[in-house]
Amino acid sequence: MSTPFYVSPQQAMADRAEYARKGIARGRSLVVLQFADGIVFVGENPSRALHKFSEIYDRIGFAAAGKYNEYENLRIGGVRYADLRGYTYDRDDVTARGLANVYAQTLGTIFSSNAEKPYEVELVVAEVGTEREGDQIYRLPHDGSIVDEHGSVAVGGNAEQISSYLDQRHRDDMSLAEALKLAVQALSRDTNGTEREIPAERLEVAVLDRTRPQQRKFKRIVGRQLARLLEADGDASAPTDVPSDVEEE
Amino acid sequence: MEANTRSTGRLPAAFLTPGSSSFMDFLGEHSPEMLPGNRVLPPVQGVIEAPHGTTIVAAAFPGGVVLAGDRRATMGNMIAQRDIEKVFPADEYSAVGIAGTAGLAVEMVKLFQLELEHFEKVEGAQLSLEGKANRLSTMIRSNLGMAMQGLAVVPLFAGYDVDRAKGRIFSYDVTGGRSEENGYAATGSGSVFARGSMKKLYRNDLTEQETTTLVIQALYDAADDDSATGGPDVARRIYPIVTVITEEGFRRLSDDESAELARAILEKRLEQPDGPRAALL
Numbered sequence: 001m002s003t004p005f006y007v008s009p010q011q012a013m014a015d016r017a018e019y020a021r022k023g024i025a026r027g028r029s030l031v032v033l034q035f036a037d038g039i040v041f042v043g044e045n046p047s048r049a050l051h052k053f054s055e056i057y058d059r060i061g062f063a064a065a066g067k068y069n070e071y072e073n074l075r076i077g078g079v080r081y082a083d084l085r086g087y088t089y090d091r092d093d094v095t096a097r098g099l100a101n102v103y104a105q106t107l108g109t110i111f112s113s114n115a116e117k118p119y120e121v122e123l124v125v126a127e128v129g130t131e132r133e134g135d136q137i138y139r140l141p142h143d144g145s146i147v148d149e150h151g152s153v154a155v156g157g158n159a160e161q162i163s164s165y166l167d168q169r170h171r172d173d174m175s176l177a178e179a180l181k182l183a184v185q186a187l188s189r190d191t192n193g194t195e196r197e198i199p200a201e202r203l204e205v206a207v208l209d210r211t212r213p214q215q216r217k218f219k220r221i222v223g224r225q226l227a228r229l230l231e232a233d234g235d236a237s238a239p240t241d242v243p244s245d246v247e248e249e
Numbered sequence: 250m251e252a253n254t255r256s257t258g259r260l261p262a263a264f265l266t267p268g269s270s271s272f273m274d275f276l277g278e279h280s281p282e283m284l285p286g287n288r289v290l291p292p293v294q295g296v297i298e299a300p301h302g303t304t305i306v307a308a309a310f311p312g313g314v315v316l317a318g319d320r321r322a323t324m325g326n327m328i329a330q331r332d333i334e335k336v337f338p339a340d341e342y343s344a345v346g347i348a349g350t351a352g353l354a355v356e357m358v359k360l361f362q363l364e365l366e367h368f369e370k371v372e373g374a375q376l377s378l379e380g381k382a383n384r385l386s387t388m389i390r391s392n393l394g395m396a397m398q399g400l401a402v403v404p405l406f407a408g409y410d411v412d413r414a415k416g417r418i419f420s421y422d423v424t425g426g427r428s429e430e431n432g433y434a435a436t437g438s439g440s441v442f443a444r445g446s447m448k449k450l451y452r453n454d455l456t457e458q459e460t461t462t463l464v465i466q467a468l469y470d471a472a473d474d475d476s477a478t479g480g481p482d483v484a485r486r487i488y489p490i491v492t493v494i495t496e497e498g499f500r501r502l503s504d505d506e507s508a509e510l511a512r513a514i515l516e517k518r519l520e521q522p523d524g525p526r527a528a529l530l
Contacts, residue, residue, distance in 0.1 A: 049373075051373065054370065054373070055370050056370070073265050073267060074260075074265070076264075076265075076267070076371055077260045077264040077265045079367065079370045079371055080263075080264045080272075080275055080279075080367075081260060081264060083272055083363055083366070083367050083370075084275075084276070084279070084280075086363070087272075087276075087283075087359070087360070087363055088283070101258070102258065102259070102260055103260075105258035105259040105260075106259040106260045106265075108259075109259045110259075216366075
């Protein structure tokens with residue numbers, strides 16, 4: 001048996017972190033913003049079948065950047081966790097905080113275990129409250145830490161630049177159309193500062209809307225409804241603020 | 250992945266194993282003791298006394314389907330509950346009404362709802378109506394052991410088939426046998442009388458409003474002849490639960506709407522206790 005080279009723990013961890021960060025940076029960024037009636041998820045996604053955002057439970061949504069098979073695996077794990085918990089106790093006992101904790105433990109264990117390669121994913125778990133004060137957004141980097149975010153958060157390749165752009169312009173009382181516009185502006189800025197156009201069909205948009213009468217608050221915004229919102233000119237009084245519950249294609 | 254992962258607080262391996270989109274399959278793998286079908290009942294002498302739900306009726310109309318149930322639960326010759334709810338939304342386009350042992354039925358519905366929701370979330374698409382009906386079949390079959398001891402659950406499943414653009418009704422027997430019903434169906438102790446009533450009143454061109462009246466008439470007739478089925482309770486303001494499923498999705502009639510329909514029928518029955526008469530020839 002050959003003797004392995006000595007690698008200091010610091011160096012080993014730094015290498016793993018570097019590996020994960022590079023993997024995440026290859027993916028496109030996505031943003032999660034609070035608006036007056038809830039939380040909106042916006043990202044650039046050329047695929048209409050492979051989603052970056054999805055529903056976990058009644059009030060909880062999930063967003064992920066990075067490697068598809070890895071975050072899809074975590075997403076399904078999250079759905080199973082939430083459904084099992086809701087079945088065992090009550091629907092009210094499924095919380096974003098609990099889910100974020102489980103994800104953090106999972107990512108953390110994988111990150112520091114030598115047997116597995118670190119996951120190249122960064123997750124966002126968001127829960128919409130009955131009031132704006134009750135909204136919660138957690139960002140979960142690849143290493144198993146949890147960051148409690150307020151207002152806006154960006155993950156993925158160009159995340160730092162996008163979040164600073166969002167931080168300067170985001171307000172909690174924005175309408176859905178305004179928040180969506182801001183998100184698209186933030187996403188269309190390239191690393192070198194130039195802007196490019198992201199057409200509506202390349203956008204993936206979903207909301208957790210606290211005004212929805214159904215128990216399940218998650219809804220994708222697609223087709224005509226998305227086009228209408230993008231054209232709404234960010235007008236706070238525009239009637240398109242409230243997403244209709246009729247699915248439009 | 251490690252076998253004993255629970256202690257670290259991370260998601261156990263079963264949660265992250267790709268494969269089934271079924272919550273029941275997952276439950277069977279992760280905590281089989283929670284599946285209703287895996288419970289073993291100790292041998293008992295005679296019938297177990299537990300509240301039983303009684304009559305459920307359903308009728309289709311062009312553009313949708315109506316599912317309704319009375320509000321009584323009985324235990325032997327006693328009324329166990331006057332305002333029990335036995336009709337539930339299964340998902341946005343379907344509903345399930347349950348006759349039989351109330352406790353097991355409610356648990357079955359809860360698991361069934363979750364099964365459909367879980368599939369929808371994992372796959373990003375809804376099950377077909379046939380797929381949902383088959384899933385319910387499996388669940389009833391897993392209860393067969395209990396059914397043999399007298400704790401049967403016999404549901405009625407109704408939904409709007411988005412692909413075929415029409416309302417459909419499925420009835421079940423205690424062994425999980427499933428059959429699609431044409432037009433109308435009933436289950437539970439008063440089902441014989443309800444079916445007879447609908448047989449004479451049902452037409453396949455009824456409107457939504459007429460169909461809701463039809464099912465309440467049928468429930469009234471069931472309550473008239475079956476002591477375990479409850480009629481409209483005017484004094485306590487307890488009226489049947491009536492649900493309508495159309496292209497727009499599931500809707501439960503509000504208490505006021507249901508009360509209004511039931512009272513209109515009651516009013517007529519004061520003059521004609523046997524209800525509307527069908528033509529002789």
